Amino acid sequence: MQFLSFLLTAAAWVSTVSAHFSITYPYWRGDSFPTQWTYPCGGVNQSVSDTNRTAWPLDGGSLVFKPSHPNAQTFVNLGLGGNVTRLNITLVPTFNQTGNGTFCFKKLTLPSGLDIQEGTNASIQVIQLSENGGALYNCADITFKKDAAGPPDGMCVNSTGVGASAFAFASSGNQGNSSKNGNESTCKSGASKTTVGMLSAVGLFAAGLALF
Numbered sequence: 001m002q003f004l005s006f007l008l009t010a011a012a013w014v015s016t017v018s019a020h021f022s023i024t025y026p027y028w029r030g031d032s033f034p035t036q037w038t039y040p041c042g043g044v045n046q047s048v049s050d051t052n053r054t055a056w057p058l059d060g061g062s063l064v065f066k067p068s069h070p071n072a073q074t075f076v077n078l079g080l081g082g083n084v085t086r087l088n089i090t091l092v093p094t095f096n097q098t099g100n101g102t103f104c105f106k107k108l109t110l111p112s113g114l115d116i117q118e119g120t121n122a123s124i125q126v127i128q129l130s131e132n133g134g135a136l137y138n139c140a141d142i143t144f145k146k147d148a149a150g151p152p153d154g155m156c157v158n159s160t161g162v163g164a165s166a167f168a169f170a171s172s173g174n175q176g177n178s179s180k181n182g183n184e185s186t187c188k189s190g191a192s193k194t195t196v197g198m199l200s201a202v203g204l205f206a207a208g209l210a211l212f
């Protein structure tokens with residue numbers, strides 16, 4: 001019993017100390033470090049940021065986060081509404097985020113057909129799956145506004161050694177090959193051409209994607 005509680009404490013310590021991440025723009029819902037593995041928003045009650053939403057442009061804006069592990073399979077999703085529990089709109093298809101520091105997408109674009117207007121509330125969710133399979137969640141609560149200011153100068157940067165890399169899922173040696181004419185059956189995870197195209201569009205290496 002004592003040993004079990006030691007293990008649980010150790011597991012919690014490892015999760016909070018060695019593998020946390022934060023969203024710095026739009027400002028995150030709140031400090032999730034103690035509960036970051038909790039779906040969907042790292043265990044922080046939405047009421048925490050209900051009066052502190054960041055204005056975000058109507059056609060999408062910047063996202064800055066601070067990862068802390070060598071690499072993590074990363075997802076960026078959106079959920080529309082004031083207190084979202086289903087963040088089911090993909091903003092960035094899964095990618096392999098590498099490096100420890102600051103990571104920024106200057107301008108995330110929105111899928112077409114969303115009913116977004118001046119004042120629409122939404123939440124952005126970032127999920128990071130670490131190498132050992134641990135899933136970490138954070139959300140940032142936003143209000144779509146046409147006059148949204150964007151992050152302060154100098155905030156949207158990738159620090160040295162921080163970026164994205166191809167997934168190593170495929171064993172064919174074809175990793176990092178974004179050729180649309182490639183033989184997709186060599187990609188074990190079965191990335192679709194659409195996803196490859198979307199990833200290319202946001203400037204990432206496109207290969208070996210996993211669609212979850």
Ligand SMILES: *[C@@H]1O[C@H](CO)[C@@H](O)[C@H](O)[C@H]1NC(C)=O
Binds near residue numbers: 045046047
């Ligand atoms: C979240 O905060 C609201 C408003 O303060 C409260 O009513 C609700 O019980 C909280 N939910 C959880 C899961 O803590």
Ligand SMILES: *[C@@H]1O[C@H](CO)[C@@H](O)[C@H](O)[C@H]1NC(C)=O
Binds near residue numbers: 047050085
């Ligand atoms: C948001 O929804 C959750 C789950 O339905 C609920 O527990 C919580 O009280 C809601 N928070 C607010 C601020 O309405």
Ligand SMILES: *[C@@H]1O[C@H](CO)[C@@H](O)[C@H](O)[C@H]1NC(C)=O
Binds near residue numbers: 050051052120143
């Ligand atoms: C968006 O959220 C803000 C802050 O909670 C609230 O005052 C506003 O009424 C919400 N807007 C809509 C359209 O629900």
Ligand SMILES: *[C@@H]1O[C@H](CO)[C@@H](O)[C@H](O)[C@H]1NC(C)=O
Binds near residue numbers: 027052054
């Ligand atoms: C509200 O958001 C700003 C950044 O937009 C942040 O500096 C501030 O700490 C937040 N306030 C609270 C109470 O979380």
Ligand SMILES: *[C@@H]1O[C@H](CO)[C@@H](O)[C@H](O)[C@H]1NC(C)=O
Binds near residue numbers: 018019068069070101
């Ligand atoms: C990430 O970098 C910071 C600052 O250099 C360092 O303190 C921290 O230990 C690093 N984290 C990991 C998991 O390497």
Ligand SMILES: *[C@@H]1O[C@H](CO)[C@@H](O)[C@H](O)[C@H]1NC(C)=O
Binds near residue numbers: 086088089
């Ligand atoms: C996302 O979930 C909402 C609420 O359940 C639903 O209305 C909407 O159609 C879903 N959108 C997508 C793209 O699945």
Ligand SMILES: *[C@@H]1O[C@H](CO)[C@@H](O)[C@H](O)[C@H]1NC(C)=O
Binds near residue numbers: 105156163164203204
């Ligand atoms: C950071 O790296 C990602 C992945 O390579 C790239 O998409 C993004 O544009 C970079 N951000 C900046 C500010 O250069």
Ligand SMILES: *[C@@H]1O[C@H](CO)[C@@H](O)[C@H](O)[C@H]1NC(C)=O
Binds near residue numbers: 072
């Ligand atoms: C992500 O990229 C790093 C560095 O290239 C690599 O070591 C790691 O295996 C990749 N992660 C996955 C899940 O493919």
Ligand SMILES: *[C@@H]1O[C@H](CO)[C@@H](O)[C@H](O)[C@H]1NC(C)=O
Binds near residue numbers: 173179181183
């Ligand atoms: C990428 O794939 C194409 C088509 O299979 C192939 O012709 C090309 O040589 C590959 N490039 C690299 C760098 O592997």
Ligand SMILES: *[C@@H]1O[C@H](CO)[C@@H](O)[C@H](O)[C@H]1NC(C)=O
Binds near residue numbers: 183184185186
């Ligand atoms: C794709 O690769 C598979 C397995 O190596 C092979 O059987 C198939 O003929 C290839 N298809 C094309 C169009 O090259």
